[in-house]
Every structure is written in structure tokens, then in C-alpha cells.
Amino acid sequence: MTTLYIREVPEAVADALKARAAAQGQSLSAYVSAQLAVIAARPTNAEIVARLRARDRSPSVSTERILDEVESARR
Numbered sequence: 001m002t003t004l005y006i007r008e009v010p011e012a013v014a015d016a017l018k019a020r021a022a023a024q025g026q027s028l029s030a031y032v033s034a035q036l037a038v039i040a041a042r043p044t045n046a047e048i049v050a051r052l053r054a055r056d057r058s059p060s061v062s063t064e065r066i067l068d069e070v071e072s073a074r075r
Helices: 011-023 028-041 045-054 063-074
Strands: none
Touching: 011 028
């Protein structure tokens, strides 16, 4: 496992993280490590855009079929 050192963390940020860690019964290190794991698991905007561009965008249902279904539901 890698060790990270973070410098120049504002006091207010450090205090907030310490309070959150304590509220969850965790050490500051364990809390921040878990939060970093959540951040790392989240896809970046570029990854989301790439996934959207890779999607098959061909229509699975025709416009005509949708309009027919809407019309039949109105009856």
C-alpha cells in the first residue's frame, strides 16, 4: 500500500475531516483513505463522455410505433 503525505491543508479543512472521522469512529487516516477510494472509483467527465459516445444510439423503437402507442392509450 502506498503512503501519501498531503501538505498545506488549511486548518479548517483538517478540522472538518477530523470531526467527520471521529463521528464515524475512524482515525483521520482511515477516513481520508476511504474518501479517496470513493473519489478514485468515480469516473471522470472524460470517461463518462467516452462511454456515452460509445453507446449504440440507433433507435430501438420507431417514432411511428411510439405515436401509435400514445394514440391507443388515449382511447
